[in-house]
Amino acid sequence: MSIADNLKIIEERIKAAALRAGRDPATVRLVAVSKTQPAALVSAAALGGQRLFGENYVQELAAKAVEVKERVEWHFIGHLQSNKVKQVAGLVTMVHSVDRLSLAQEIDRQWGRLGGVCDVLIQVNIACEASKCGTTVEELLALASAVARLPHLRVRGLMTMPPFFDDPEGARPYFRELQRLAAAIAAEGLAGVEMVELSMGMSGDFEVAIEEGATLVRVGSAIFGERHYR
Numbered sequence: 667m668s669i670a671d672n673l674k675i676i677e678e679r680i681k682a683a684a685l686r687a688g689r690d691p692a693t694v695r696l697v698a699v700s701k702t703q704p705a706a707l708v709s710a711a712a713l714g715g716q717r718l719f720g721e722n723y724v725q726e727l728a729a730k731a732v733e734v735k736e737r738v739e740w741h742f743i744g745h746l747q748s749n750k751v752k753q754v755a756g757l758v759t760m761v762h763s764v765d766r767l768s769l770a771q772e773i774d775r776q777w778g779r780l781g782g783v784c785d786v787l788i789q790v791n792i793a794c795e796a797s798k799c800g801t802t803v804e805e806l807l808a809l810a811s812a813v814a815r816l817p818h819l820r821v822r823g824l825m826t827m828p829p830f831f832d833d834p835e836g837a838r839p840y841f842r843e844l845q846r847l848a849a850a851i852a853a854e855g856l857a858g859v860e861m862v863e864l865s866m867g868m869s870g871d872f873e874v875a876i877e878e879g880a881t882l883v884r885v886g887s888a889i890f891g892e893r894h895y896r
Contacts, residue, residue: 668714676885676888695883697718697743697883698711698885698890701722701744716889718739720741722742741759741762742758743763760785762884765799770786770816773816773818777818783819789827800826810856820860822862823860824863827866834870834874837867841879864879869887869888
């Protein structure tokens with residue numbers, strides 16, 4: 667099947683999951699995860715109607731931003747080193763993976779040089795897995811408060827990556843916890859903080875994530891197939 671066909675199937679699954687949860691399907695956006703995929707496949711997805719793409723690697727994103735001629739929107743969804751922020755400044759409209767104040771400060775500095783504002787999500791390592799990035803649940807409020815004071819950032823919500831489960835139901839408690847955390851942060855009424863986005867769910871479990879409140883689902887292999895390089 668073509669990428670356009672895959673996109674239609676994913677969009678139908680998103681719609682069905684949202685309706686099961688009593689949600690408007692328009693409140694869920696698909697982030698096509700194009701890491702390790704060639705620019706030609708990003709262009710094919712764009713021609714199939716997809717506009718929002720997520721990248722994990724700075725150099726790869728910078729190259730694709732030049733190669734892809736269609737009008738698309740880029741999000742950075744991977745671990746971001748502070749010394750590489752400059753390379754994505756102005757290229758992405760959102761960073762999903764802010765997990766420490768030093769990174770937020772560098773994003774603020776680089777977007778400030780451009781006279782712009784970057785939307786960010788705070789990544790939470792709910793399962794406390796050593797192999798994954800993210801702030802702890804205990805440190806989340808303090809980090810959100812500190813990031814919110816940076817003038818060139820807007821905190822728009824939270825992101826998480828649960829442990830891998832063969833059964834997507836295994837991830838449900840982690841998605842539910844992220845929604846709870848977002849509600850708790852929202853209740854604090856912090857200036858500059860809006861809990862309007864929950865980035866959670868990937869190819870194997872995005873429907874469960876939608877049922878638990880996801881507004882951004884990060885789907886790669888179900889659209890593009892297996893990785894092409896790296």
